[in-house]
Amino acid sequence: MPRVPFNKPYMTGNELSYITQAHAQGMLAGDGPFTKKCHEWLETQTECARALLTHSCTAALEMAALLLDIQPGDEIIMPSFTFVSTANAFVLRGGVPVFVDIRDDTLNIDEKLIEEAITSKTRAVCVVHYAGVSCEMDEIQAVCQRYDLALIEDAAQGVMSKYKDWALGTIGDYGALSFHETKNIISGEGGALLINDPADVQKAEIIREKGTDRSRFFRGEVDKYTWQEPGSSFLPGELIAAFLWAQFEDADDINERRLLSWRIYDRLLEQMEQEGKLRRPIIPVECDHNAHLYFGVLPEGVDRKPILKQLHEQEVYCLFHYVPLHDSPAGRKYGRVHGELKVTNDLSERLVRLPLWVGIPAEDQEFVVDCLEKAIDRQL
Ligand SMILES: *Cc1c(COP(=O)(O)O)cnc(C)c1O
Numbered sequence: 001m002p003r004v005p006f007n008k009p010y011m012t013g014n015e016l017s018y019i020t021q022a023h024a025q026g027m028l029a030g031d032g033p034f035t036k037k038c039h040e041w042l043e044t045q046t047e048c049a050r051a052l053l054t055h056s057c058t059a060a061l062e063m064a065a066l067l068l069d070i071q072p073g074d075e076i077i078m079p080s081f082t083f084v085s086t087a088n089a090f091v092l093r094g095g096v097p098v099f100v101d102i103r104d105d106t107l108n109i110d111e112k113l114i115e116e117a118i119t120s121k122t123r124a125v126c127v128v129h130y131a132g133v134s135c136e137m138d139e140i141q142a143v144c145q146r147y148d149l150a151l152i153e154d155a156a157q158g159v160m161s162k163y164k165d166w167a168l169g170t171i172g173d174y175g176a177l178s179f180h181e182t183k184n185i186i187s188g189e190g191g192a193l194l195i196n197d198p199a200d201v202q203k204a205e206i207i208r209e210k211g212t213d214r215s216r217f218f219r220g221e222v223d224k225y226t227w228q229e230p231g232s233s234f235l236p237g238e239l240i241a242a243f244l245w246a247q248f249e250d251a252d253d254i255n256e257r258r259l260l261s262w263r264i265y266d267r268l269l270e271q272m273e274q275e276g277k278l279r280r281p282i283i284p285v286e287c288d289h290n291a292h293l294y295f296g297v298l299p300e301g302v303d304r305k306p307i308l309k310q311l312h313e314q315e316v317y318c319l320f321h322y323v324p325l326h327d328s329p330a331g332r333k334y335g336r337v338h339g340e341l342k343v344t345n346d347l348s349e350r351l352v353r354l355p356l357w358v359g360i361p362a363e364d365q366e367f368v369v370d371c372l373e374k375a376i377d378r379q380l
Contacts, residue, residue, distance in 0.1 A: 003315035004368055009181045010254060010358035014246035022242040030235035031218070034242040038192075041248045045160075046167035048175065048194035050201040052208055053244070055236045057156040057178030057191035061089035061126075063234055064152045064174040064193065066207045067200060070095045074123040077149075079109040080326040080337070081344045082128040086154045087325050087335060090126070097335040098122070099326040101343050105282040107351075108135040110343070114143050117338035124150035127172070132184070132292035133283055134163035137171045144172075152176070155194075159185050160255045162288040169194040179244055184258060184290055185251055187244035190236055207231040255290055257358045262291035264362055265354060268369040269296060277376050278352075291356070295321070296372075298350040302379050307352070310375040316368050319353045 022034055035053055042051035054060045070076070072094030078086055080099035087097040100113045107130045114125060125144055127135045144151040151172030155161075158168030159177050169175020179190030195204050205215040211231025216222045247254070272278045278296040283289055298304055304320065311318050324344050325331035354368055 002317055004317060004355045004364045006317040006319055006355045007182055008357040009186055012246045012250040014249065015243045018242035018246050019239050022238045028238050030237055032238040032241070034238055034245050037245050038241050038248060042192055042194070046170050046194055048170045048196055049198045050195045050204065052193050052195070052204060053236050053241060054191045054193055054208070054234045056180065056189050057176045058085040058089070059234045060176035060191045060193035061085055061154060062092065063204065063207055064176060065089045065093045065095065066230065067174065067204055068124055068150050070123060073121055075119060075121045076124045076126055077114055077117050077122060078126040079128055079344070080324040080331070080341055081107060081322055081348055082154065082325065083156070083322065084325065086126055086128055087331065091334045097325065098338050099335055099341065100338045101341045104343050104347070106130065106133050106284065107347060108133065111136040111139040113339060114140065118147055122147065122149060124152055126152040126154060128154040129158040129161065129168050131281065131295065132157045132161040132290040134161060134168055134287045137163045141171065157183065157292040158290065159183065160251060160290040164286050170196055173197060184254060184292055185247045187240045187247065190240055190244055208234040254358055258291035258356070261356055261360050261365065262294055264365050265294045265369070268365060272373055277373065277380070293353050294356050295351050295353045297347060298352060298376065302376065304350060304352065307375040307379060310378070311371055314371050316371050317355055318372070321351055321353055322348060324348050
């Protein structure tokens with residue numbers, strides 16, 4: 001075990017007992033009692049019209065692309081500064097990601113650049129709430145309404161976060177959540193699709209159940225189930241839902257404890273920011289975030305590589321984020337760039353993510369900040 005690992009998956013202690021219950025009930029396929037509880041929890045927590053567990057956020061995004069019936073050549077506006085799944089979901093349907101730049105403060109898509117990236121082929125905007133901090137949704141929603149575009153939220157990092165009074169994932173047409181082991185609330189692999197228009201619920205259920213109306217059959221609404229439209233198997237098994245239920249029960253506690261550790265970093269780094277050694281995260285007033293990650297931005301012209309190397313030598317695992325998609329082999333092949341992506345290119349080279357997990361000892365955080373400051377000082 002390294003001195004300070006980057007992530008440590010948090011377990012509440014009840015995961016195995018719920019898995020044992022599911023095992024004893026002998027219901028192992030999807031949509032059993034634990035899945036139902038998880039759906040209800042998500043629907044209450046987020047106030048979406050319908051929540052459906054999936055086996056990943058990637059799968060939830062793929063469902064969104066199927067729900068929108070994305071056709072070859074359709075364009076989807078998104079940031080380049082994101083994880084590959086945001087783009088893959090649409091590229092798998094022949095869609096073309098159109099990459100626009102991000103804001104310098106939140107590293108979220110720059111809402112001011114969306115309108116000029118719209119063409120006659122644009123079908124949707126897919127935003128990403130980086131670090132669980134919301135995009136500027138009022139403005140983005142207004143553009144989408146003006147041009148009749150669908151709005152998808154990649155809220156993989158945004159479970160328990162809010163924009164004004166809305167849970168992330170419930171502002172657009174569809175929201176995709178992740179319960180991957182690296183996220184705040186986990187089930188190993190796992191995710192959910194939030195559906196915000198009740199009119200889309202039936203189609204979403206069909207797509208998730210191999211293109212059949214099996215969900216309606218189980219509710220007794222039809223007397224047999226048949227192939228209705230193209231779909232796949234997007235639902236997780238019951239053991240995953242049992243694990244996830246234990247996490248949902250403790251979600252408030254998990255969230256508070258992460259925020260506590262996040263604020264410790266923020267205090268420890270205040271001085272360094274004043275000295276121009278590192279910029280701390282900037283949280284707009286309308287955003288309630290979930291402390292998904294803590295990162296700093298290095299000063300211009302400072303080389304990140306030797307800093308990360310020095311930290312690793314001290315067994316402090318800081319990481320960077322992301323290799324921008326427009327700069328990757330598949331991004332170049334399948335996507336299109338709008339504008340220069342100056343902020344994306346610049347900040348993706350200067351970002352450093354710090355170790356953060358539920359229960360990280362404050363002494364470890366002090367050690368991380370200490371090592372980080374020394375490593376930066378050597379490069380200044
Ligand atoms: C983690 C992540 C995903 C993928 O989530 P999975 O559940 O692993 O499929 C997608 N988008 C973003 C922004 C993420 O951070």
